[in-house]
Amino acid sequence: MKTLKKFLENLANQNVKLWLEGERLRCKAPEGVLTSELQTQLSNHKQEIITFLQQANLKRQFKENLIKPIERNGNPSPLSYAQQRLWFIEKMGLSSNAYNMPLTLHLVGQLDYVALQKSLNQIIARHETLRTTFSEINGTPVQVIQPSFELELPIIDLSELTPSEATTKLQQLLQQENEQRFNLEVDPPIRAQLYQLGITEHILQITLHHIASDGWSLTVLPKELSAIYTATLLEKPSPLPSLPIQYADFAVWQRNYLQGETLSTQL
Template identity: 40%
Template structure:
């Protein structure tokens, strides 16, 4: 199983059949027939309402995720770069910055969120969607430098671009820089603010940009399938949907699920715990193909995803080194539960708290069944 594909399937089932299905219900069905039987039992379960387009927006409320991020940005005086989302591409072959500008300008006109700023009147903050936004790609020409000087200047340009803060009150949330290294080679730098983007959105950005850039270079009209809704429509829907009994149900679930949750992990540290900081380290480990295939086979036999298996393993490691059986791990989720949201650029991702009890399991099967239920 693949949880991201599962989310897409659930969204399509909701769109086509008007039925609600959880990821657990999906993974619990071993065949198409079993899934159909489960859906037949869900006939009376009301599907969440569709998101309605309000036409071209000029103002919209913030989504809950945006509100949280805007508040953090204000606490940090609007100068933090912690929520910049850079993407750096090294390109080989001729590149036309003018065509790239056309492509990105089309995308900014297409996605309201890419020409949105945020206005605070002293009581409420709202999205202000500009009717249009001028956009240019910064151009840096390093072709006349030596290889060593070129590399240093390119690294400096990347660092300067990705570390430049956005002023959410007046800056559109996307920038681009082209660093020319030779007629056949260069570096294209995108930088977006998280309040208008997430990991999924960066994939949408890359896919749409590639298609539009090819059209521009070929002299063709720039054209993509129209969007049914905009991010502002989603924010309005969320504010309307997540209230009353729906909100109470979710709040009660999380209050119960996180009752008496450990405030910090119990891992032994090699130095005194300091203040929270955004700097961290990354450790990567590759698995050989034979072991990876064995793990995939185990996942298939137990009807779990590779993520579930690795999450279970990590929880056991943390339990062993912390002396605690109550293990809490956070993980990002796409949070695009409606098919309408798939083609949008915007801030949808959410952080999910996974709480595992590593004690009391008689064998690995029962433990991984617990992981699957988390």
């Protein structure tokens, strides 16, 4: 490989251009540079050069296809294709609560309500998608990232009920909460409700809309919430690193990447 690189460097120094057209190696050189000796060397190294250029092209394409953060200039971002489909279903009134994604956490032990609420709000500040609303501009759906806000965490006390009554009432309340629709043009795609079953027993219900979350999100959120809550109790900053990209970055990348032949291939 070192020999090949030196050979290619020598060609570059003589302004010899090499590139691929499909599987074929092409060459362009100033007049008089391509001596018979140099042509023989090119012929001998032809397959190596083709392989080298193919690998270089793949590396360049990989770098070009990396998701990069977009400029946060206040302008709305496009929707991803998945979000656009869900938005269309919502606008047609076809979804009811079908795309609500409930997450129910059983909390046992002494609970610090203020720390829990702060932790939820840190999660929302961390993930732009949880504070995003949706609208249309000239018929084109867009997502609007809202500033961080304080999410309400209503608490319903069921501790005065018998265990049987509390279980029945809890199931009713969980179902009622999950049946509530999101107004995606106004509401953030997250709600939270806390139910107290006893001094050291609570149920935290977090309802997400699928336009801002998926099954993977439901596994990540409890872990992040636990980490931030523990740090908050100890009066320490969040141990979680900042996110290098957000969902809006992915949506822009997807729109730019899936075009032309790429879009046809992916579809």
